Amino acid sequence: MKTSILSLFLLLMGFSTTSTTDPTEIVQKAEDKLRGEQSYSEMSMTIVRPSWNRTIKMKSWSRGTDFSLILITAPARDKGTVFLKKRKEIYNWIPSIERQIKLPPSMMNQSWMGSDFTNDDLVTESSLVKDYDHELLGEVTVNGREAYQIKLVPKEDAAVIWGKVVLHIDKTEYLHLKTEFYDEDEELVSTMEAKKIGTLGGKTLPTIIEMQPVSEPGNKTILEYQELDFDVNIPREYFTTQYMKRVR
């Protein structure tokens, strides 16, 4: 569920200016830069269905893949709800009853707040670099930007849910412009695409990202960043059950 959006950044972003054509190195660049870094973000997530849509707004703080804290700021019903991920433990703070609830580890398996993202997309412990073999398919244009198209096939012993992943990484900024997720039968399951590139925290990053499941046309989840800053220093004490109760 509402565990961490950090890995989303890991999956989606990367920036470097050195040019290379080794696919593993390209993927490494798109991932490496952010590993172990800290971030602060303000974002909204809109779940779009053919007959309705709902938006959730949140603030998020993270430190590496181990620590993250998410504060829901809208809608009114859920405002003030906090999720804390502390290594392998997840806590939920319910402001109306001022109660801290420890969530079961299996909470990680399910879809993230009813969106088209699964937790594996978000807090994936698998590594795009280590768990896959990489093959450069060529150079393509995605929404007017030059990109490397790289095919990822999971290594035999890797605990990965996808049968194949195709990345499209921006040639100059090393951003994930488009990612296609395939199941074990090589059927396309969903597509994640950077819809808008902009400046966040002084860096060129995707500001709007869409996740679209192939089997359900008309369904998608849109993430829009109002703020995203990797150049922050977030104290370790933010990621404690004590701080979870006072963050706002």
Add this chain to the structure above:
Amino acid sequence: MKKLLVILLLASLGLQAQEESPWQLTGYLKYLASYSQVNKAYFPPELHSETSFNNFDQLLHNRFDLRYYKGGWTGGIGMRTRLFQGASVEKGESFYQGLDKDAGLADLSFLYWKSDQVLMHTIIDRLWLQYEIEKWSFRLGRQRINWGMTSVFNPNDLLNQYNFLDFDYEERPGVDALRVQFFPNFSSQLELAIAPGRDEINTAALLYRNNAYLYDFQFIAGFYDAQATLGGGWAGSIGGFGFKGEANYYFENNQEAKSEVLVAAADVDYVFSNGLYLTLGYLYNQSAAEGLGVLAFSNVSDGQVLSPRNPYIYRNTALLSLNYPFNPLINGSLTGMYSPDGNSTIIFPSISYSLSTNWDILVAGQFFLADNDLAAQEYDAFANSLFLRLKWSF
């Protein structure tokens, strides 16, 4: 009261607009209709004429929660106003008295419109001031102190029990207390809470909580209603399952004629990949009288709050709870509680639907089943309640 309302509104209108305003106002307006039907067969015929077996109630329910933040200081006030109409109001005096009752030190319960038809009641159930500095936190006033770790039954909640069936009281009652918290490091905390005079019951307790090997654990020592009590709890996991438990033991006090009591609860929970959230739990409550069967149901009706020493109506209770988000708009839940005492069973299904961003509709039922002492222990429905609720959050 009116003055207070005006202040709250002004505070919110004037100041909430800015993002970093020190004021924060939240709340909701709800409409709840409830219909309940009690099975005549459980009552001796001589009571039939004076008992109403079919009842319809409706109420409007408003809540304001206002916070003010300044440096290390935080102030909080929460108030709940309900306008009742229906069968409960027609009960008259017995209903007013149960409603207009403040268990705390100050009487902040106001019943200011009372007629044969309608009843309006406001209670301030949060009113506190907090100061935080480095590793310390001090809070004085009416507040909610939750120490429990398990999902439904919380023997460790010495200060704030609640009634699980009173689902419309989402915030649960507060307690007049002083709470001091000390956080020596990232994972541990030491806490002192003193709550004098709640329903003429004095409570004081110390809690120590820490975390090791992915388990939170806590120890509690204190006094509750002239009895010394020791307790503890944990929240950890086994594989993907959450595994939690808590217990409190109350020492015998012969002078006050209080016998020893053990209250213990444990549960496991699991979230399936489709979002289904399953909880299985158990409560042992030595305080509960045995053999009450169906009679015990009356002790949880009408929003009555149980006590930490007697947190539920039966000695042995098994709990199964399922929660399933059908999609981001529709959420279903089903809770069942079973006690071998009279085969007493409570089934509590509910389904909620998000009409728009801030509007929700909820349909719920509460079904009480038990053996009928008057009909050769036949297992049947004792009472059925249905609820329809519309909620606007702000």
